[in-house]
Amino acid sequence: xxxxxxxxxxxxxxxxxxxxxxxxxxxxxxxxxxxxxxxxxxxxxxxxxxxxxxxxxxxxxxxxxxxxxxxxxxxxxxxxxxxxxxxxxxxxxxxxxxxxxxxxxxxxxxxxxxxxxxxxxxxxxxxxxxxxxxxxxxxxxxxxxxxxxxxxxxxxxxxxxxxxxxxxxxxxxxxxxxxxxxxxxxxxxxxxxxxxxxxxxxxxxxxxxxxxxxxxxxxxxxxxxxxxxxxxxxxxxxxxxxxxxxxxxxxxxxxxxxxxxxxxxxxxxxxxxxxxxxxxxxxxxxxxxxxxxxxxxxxxxxxxxxxxxxxxxxxxxxxxxxxxxxxxxxxxxxxxxxx
Amino acid sequence: xxxxxxxxxxxxxxxxxxxxxxxxxxxxxxxxxxxxxxxxxxxxxxxxxxxxxxxxxxxxxxxxxxxxxxxxxxxxxxxxxxxxxxxxxxxxxxxxxxxxxxxxxxxxxxxxxxxxxxxxxxxxxxxxxxxxxxxxxxxxxxxxxxxxxxxxxxxxxxxxxxxxxxxxxxxxxxxxxxxxxxxxxxxxxxxxxxxxxxxxxxxxxxxxxxxxxxxxxxxxxxxxxxxxxxxxxxxxxxxxxxxxxxxxxxxxxxxxxxxxxxxxxxxxxxxxxxxxxxxxxxxxxxxxxxxx
Numbered sequence: 001x002x003x004x005x006x007x008x009x010x011x012x013x014x015x016x017x018x019x020x021x022x023x024x025x026x027x028x029x030x031x032x033x034x035x036x037x038x039x040x041x042x043x044x045x046x047x048x049x050x051x052x053x054x055x056x057x058x059x060x061x062x063x064x065x066x067x068x069x070x071x072x073x074x075x076x077x078x079x080x081x082x083x084x085x086x087x088x089x090x091x092x093x094x095x096x097x098x099x100x101x102x103x104x105x106x107x108x109x110x111x112x113x114x115x116x117x118x119x120x121x122x123x124x125x126x127x128x129x130x131x132x133x134x135x136x137x138x139x140x141x142x143x144x145x146x147x148x149x150x151x152x153x154x155x156x157x158x159x160x161x162x163x164x165x166x167x168x169x170x171x172x173x174x175x176x177x178x179x180x181x182x183x184x185x186x187x188x189x190x191x192x193x194x195x196x197x198x199x200x201x202x203x204x205x206x207x208x209x210x211x212x213x214x215x216x217x218x219x220x221x222x223x224x225x226x227x228x229x230x231x232x233x234x235x236x237x238x239x240x241x242x243x244x245x246x247x248x249x250x251x252x253x254x255x256x257x258x259x260x261x262x263x264x265x266x267x268x269x270x271x272x273x274x275x276x277x278x279x280x281x282x283x284x285x286x287x288x289x290x291x292x293x294x295x296x297x298x299x300x301x302x303x304x305x306x307x308x309x310x311x312x313x314x315x316x317x318x319x320x321x322x323x324x325x326x327x328x329x330x331x332x333x334x335x336x337x338x339x
Numbered sequence: 340x341x342x343x344x345x346x347x348x349x350x351x352x353x354x355x356x357x358x359x360x361x362x363x364x365x366x367x368x369x370x371x372x373x374x375x376x377x378x379x380x381x382x383x384x385x386x387x388x389x390x391x392x393x394x395x396x397x398x399x400x401x402x403x404x405x406x407x408x409x410x411x412x413x414x415x416x417x418x419x420x421x422x423x424x425x426x427x428x429x430x431x432x433x434x435x436x437x438x439x440x441x442x443x444x445x446x447x448x449x450x451x452x453x454x455x456x457x458x459x460x461x462x463x464x465x466x467x468x469x470x471x472x473x474x475x476x477x478x479x480x481x482x483x484x485x486x487x488x489x490x491x492x493x494x495x496x497x498x499x500x501x502x503x504x505x506x507x508x509x510x511x512x513x514x515x516x517x518x519x520x521x522x523x524x525x526x527x528x529x530x531x532x533x534x535x536x537x538x539x540x541x542x543x544x545x546x547x548x549x550x551x552x553x554x555x556x557x558x559x560x561x562x563x564x565x566x567x568x569x570x571x572x573x574x575x576x577x578x579x580x581x582x583x584x585x586x587x588x589x590x591x592x593x594x595x596x597x598x599x600x601x602x603x604x605x606x607x608x609x610x611x612x613x614x615x616x617x618x619x620x621x622x623x624x625x626x627x628x629x630x631x
Contacts, residue, residue, distance in 0.1 A: 096572050097491075099545040100552070129546040157491040157546040210485040213472040214449050214456045216438040 001057040008066045008146045009056055013049045016073055021048070028072045030065050031055060067122040067146070071134050074151055074164075075126065078198045081151065081164035085193045085201055085330075086176065088159040088185035097184060099157045101131065108133065108182035115174055120144040129156045135175070137168055153198065154179065160205050162198055192333035200262035204327050209262045248310050251317040255324050261303035267332045269295040269322065274338055290338060303327065442470065446514055453477065453484070459514050461521035463577065464611070468521040473513070481506065491546045492516050493574075515575045522577035522611075523548035529613035537616060539564050549574060551612070554587070557619075559599060569607060582607045 001009075016024050021041060025031060031052075039051055056065070074081065090097075109121045118138025126132050133152040136144035151164040152175065161179050166172050176188040195201050203209040239245065272290045299305040303326065310317035318324070326332055441447035448457040454477035461468040474484040480503055488494050494513070501509035527548045530538075543552040549571035557563050563586070570581035582604045586596070606615045 096549065096574060097547070098550045098570055098572070099547075100550055101543065101545065155490070155546075160490075206490045207485065208487075211487055213458070213474060213487065214451050215458055215472070216435060216449055217442070 001061070002063075004143075004146075005061075005063045005066060006053055006057065008063065009053050009061065009069075010049055011147070012066060012070050012073060013052055014045070018045060018048075020076060024069075024072055024076055025052075027076075028069050030061065030069070031059065035059075063120070063146070064122060067120065067134055067136065067149075068124060070146075070149065071122060071124045071132050071151075074134075075124075075132060079196045082194060082196055083153075083162045083164055083198050083201055085191040085205060086161045086163065086179070086188050087191050087205070088161070088180055088183065088188045090159075090184070091186035094184075094186070097157055099183070101125075101156060104156070104182045105131070108178050111178040111181055112174065116171075118142060118144050120146075126153070130154065131156065137171055150175065152179065154183065155202070155206075156183075158206070159185065160202075162201060192331040194332065195264045197263040197265075200264060203262045204330050209327055210257050210259045212257070212259055245311075248317040252307060252310050255318060256303070256307040261301070261307060262327055264302045264326070264332055265300070266296055266298045267302055267323070267326055267334070268297075269334045269336060271295065272335065272337045297323075302332075443467070445518070446510060457510060459510075459517050461518045463518070463522035463525045466525065468525060471517055488513070488517070489520070489546070492520060519575045519577050520547060523571060526577065526612035527551055530616060533613060534616040534620070537619065547571075547574065551579075555616075557599065557603075559596075563596075565600065565603065567603075567607065569612070577611065578609070579607060 018041075022036070025036060026033075035055060039048070039055065041048060043051075105123050112119050112121055112135065116137070117140050120136040120138075122134040124132045124134075131154050133154065134149050135152070136146050136149045138144035148167045150166045150171070152161055153163075154161040163175065166175065180186065180188045191205070193201060193204065200209075271293045274289075275287060275291045297306075306319060306323050309315040310319060322334065322336075438447075438449075442458060442460045445460050445462065446457070447460070448455045450456075451474065454475045456472060456474045458470055458472050460470040471486070471488050473486040473488065476482050476484050483494075483498065483502075486494070492513075493516070497509060497512050497516070501512060527542065527544050530551075530553070531542050537555045539554040539556055544550070551569040552567070554564050554566045557565050566585045566587060568581075568583045568585075569579040571578075572580040584600050584604050584607075586600070603615075606618070610618070
């Protein structure tokens with residue numbers, strides 16, 4: 001086995017936490033059950049990695065097999081990457097989408113390989129008709145760099161693709177072109193949506209985050225609200241402003257629903273508006289140029305945090321539509337200019 | 340002379356009777372007091388009978404009243420209320436069950452605080468398949484609050500065409516697409532699960548199930564492989580619009596094979612996928628029997 005390939009294997013396997021080693025190796029499906037059983041998983045990690053690399057060597061594993069292992073690892077640790085969302089569109093009056101996965105893969109690969117000399121493309125099919133694509137970029141004179149790959153997750157017969165941030169920004173247009181042409185689309189546009197949580201991004205763009213529907217068949221009563229439970233908890237506690245609290249609860253429920261919110265870590269607002277002030281003679285108010293300012297809201301779970309603002313008494317209800325429109329518009333990057 | 344005698348005898352008998360009658364009436368006239376006494380006795384008897392009749396009548400009336408009162412006294416209002424409540428509950432359950440059963444019509448809905456939540460229940464060949472929901476907000480303009488329609492169904496296209504102008508057409512169009520998708524998916528699932536033995540390689544399919552590609556085994560004096568590629572260009576149908584069957588080894592085949600190939604192509608055009616394979620299975624069974 002080539003030195004570089006062995007190194008690639010070593011570094012990829014080293015990344016895997018010991019607790020997940022067996023699961024990930026099984027998912028990779030390259031080493032058989034029998035072979036895995038013969039490995040001592042209780043030894044020190046460095047020794048285990050050495051044993052595994054030797055095993056791969058014996059089985060004549062290639063750089064492509066290593067790339068597949070890297071994909072599996074990334075699938076298990078998808079939150080370690082920051083994902084961008086791209087939306088494609090078809091031209092007017094285009095034919096029905098007869099998507100053929102094999103054709104897509106071969107077309108995608110060909111487009112990249114025709115444009116760049118040294119590029120390695122790997123595919124792994126995933127659940128729900130998605131395909132994970134790993135691209136390792138090289139240059140004219142250098143072999144592909146396996147340590148800075150780009151991942152693309154494409155959901156077939158949809159206009160959406162998710163990409164991990166690309167270190168070589170110059171390759172992004174080519175990537176977009178390959179995706180668009182291979183999937184029979186016409187145009188591709190980067191959405192103003194970014195997060196570590198791939199599944200939440202998918203829920204937002206596919207509009208799948210609210211899946212509760214009113215039917216005659218539903219057995220769960222819709223009207224249970226936690227606030228009412230709190231009020232009845234202890235009769236010694238008197239709730240002032242009960243009416244207002246109930247109003248806030250109702251407005252929050254109307255805006256955010258009863259479902260769990262998709263997970264985002266931030267919302268960013270780039271303001272290019274003139275400063276508005278109530279004070280007369282304020283220096284800033286006299287400026288003719290717009291004031292540039294960036295406001296960023298961060299949270300381990302932004303939308304749940306926003307949902308709890310009004311009930312906690314920190315903000316008025318209803319919240320600003322700039323905050324509540326995030327899942328609906330599929331944006332968490334905003335540019336606000338004066339009209 | 341006998342003919343004249345009989346009428347004469349009759350007349351004589353009649354006269355005799357009349358005489359007796361007259362004598363009787365004369366007797367009464369001769370004894371008016373006795374007649375009066377009889378009359379009086381009769382009158383008294385009538386009076387007595389009338390009194391008895393009235394008494395019995397009033398007795399019956401009293402008894403009826405007592406019975407009615409006793410029924411009324413057994414807490415009459417409460418029993419009526421309970422039965423009314425039971426009736427109301429039973430009626431409500433009945434209505435609810437009917438509303439739930441509307442699902443089976445394929446298109447049903449429930450009013451919400453802001454509009455209506457429509458449920459499209461798909462079916463194919465009498466099998467009830469998945470249900471999909473659209474929550475509509477009844478405002479001007481009409482808009483979709485949220486839904487569970489798969490992303491690859493062209494909902495935006497259909498909404499753009501019909502939602503504002505003809506909501507019925509919008510729903511029917513969506514029903515068409517969803518039912519066709521459910522039907523194609525059902526066929527593909529059945530092929531994968533029930534006829535896996537006939538497939539040389541796993542079935543290739545896409546999310547809309549409008550492109551199916553598979554290699555299947557054909558028994559005809561040996562085992563051969565046919566590659567089939569089915570395209571469903573019309574998303575509102577469950578039968579393919581294009582069928583191509585090829586053989587992996589193109590050159591070395593007898594002309595009888597061309598017949599088989601053409602007949603298979605025709606089968607795929609006209610019958611649902613799993614039914615085609617069912618007929619293959621049946622033919623195969625027949626062959627086995629004849630070989631035995």
